[in-house]
Amino acid sequence: MDRDRPIGVFDSGVGGLSILRALRAELPREDFVYFSDAGHAPYGEKGEAFVSGRSLAIAVDLLEQHRIKGLVVACNTATAAAVHLLRAKHTQLPVVGVEPALKPAAALSKTGRVGVLATRGTLSSAKFHALLTSLRDEADFVLVPCDGLAAAIESGDEAEIRELCRRYTVEICCFGSGPGEIDTLVLGCTHYPFAAEIFQELLGPSIRLVETGEPVARQTRRLLQAQGLLNPQGGGRVEWRTTGRPEALQAAASRWLGLHGAAGDPPAHRLPLAAACTAAAPAL
Ligand code: DGL
Numbered sequence: 001m002d003r004d005r006p007i008g009v010f011d012s013g014v015g016g017l018s019i020l021r022a023l024r025a026e027l028p029r030e031d032f033v034y035f036s037d038a039g040h041a042p043y044g045e046k047g048e049a050f051v052s053g054r055s056l057a058i059a060v061d062l063l064e065q066h067r068i069k070g071l072v073v074a075c076n077t078a079t080a081a082a083v084h085l086l087r088a089k090h091t092q093l094p095v096v097g098v099e100p101a102l103k104p105a106a107a108l109s110k111t112g113r114v115g116v117l118a119t120r121g122t123l124s125s126a127k128f129h130a131l132l133t134s135l136r137d138e139a140d141f142v143l144v145p146c147d148g149l150a151a152a153i154e155s156g157d158e159a160e161i162r163e164l165c166r167r168y169t170v171e172i173c174c175f176g177s178g179p180g181e182i183d184t185l186v187l188g189c190t191h192y193p194f195a196a197e198i199f200q201e202l203l204g205p206s207i208r209l210v211e212t213g214e215p216v217a218r219q220t221r222r223l224l225q226a227q228g229l230l231n232p233q234g235g236g237r238v239e240w241r242t243t244g245r246p247e248a249l250q251a252a253a254s255r256w257l258g259l260h261g262a263a264g265d266p267p268a269h270r271l272p273l274a275a276a277c278t279a280a281a282p283a284l
Helices: 017-026 048-066 076-089 102-108 126-134 149-155 158-172 192-203 213-226 246-257
Strands: 007-011 032-036 070-073 113-118 140-145 184-187 208-210 238-242
Touching (some): 017 032, 032 048, 070 076, 070 213, 102 113, 113 158, 140 158, 149 192
Parallel strands (some): 032 238, 113 140, 184 208
């Protein structure tokens, strides 16, 4: 396989940008294609068959349209539903998934009690249950499915995001550094890091928030390196595809990654983002 090819990254929407941010920091010379499936978001409340169908179709699209050399499933819900299917179908393609960072959180927690916020799909999956069972002796995990939160982050509805963060942190009860209290919170959906400031404000500075971007980026580097696929001379470009509104993806990329195509950016980032987006992908 050609090391000059881009790495594909996909999510149900803008959440995977939190993973892309870490990937670009770890692998600054690599080119990426980011696929936002916003036309079918949110995944978290749609069921496993739907999400695995979307994931398989997106992988084929990225392979056919962009000849990707590796795939990062930048979505906990899609990883739980489909990473095994993607690996079985595309045996030559390095595939990296994301899962809620329970193990690092258990290691960080001093009280031994860890909160986990994720989508309903992730928390009800067999993959997540296997992870939870494997860490049974390392901490107590308190799980709360956050219906609606990814959708609110996707639409950028600040009032709704704040209200849902408040509701779910109250539900997860009780935070603190005393015995039996939760001192560490896992953001188990790639959308939630974009609400991290609100969570931190609600919970106070002593509660640690744990996300997965950096370990996923390191794992991507390891996997590509092992197959001789790292590109030390790429341009660090990002191409954009979406089944939703290109302007929404453009606004999120600009806000969270500083990729806004303004004059003065490095040339590789001076992309006409809206034009590069596929407004609709009927075949998918
Ligand atoms: N960002 C995704 C995740 O990590 C999916 C959120 C959703 O579409 O419900 O699970």
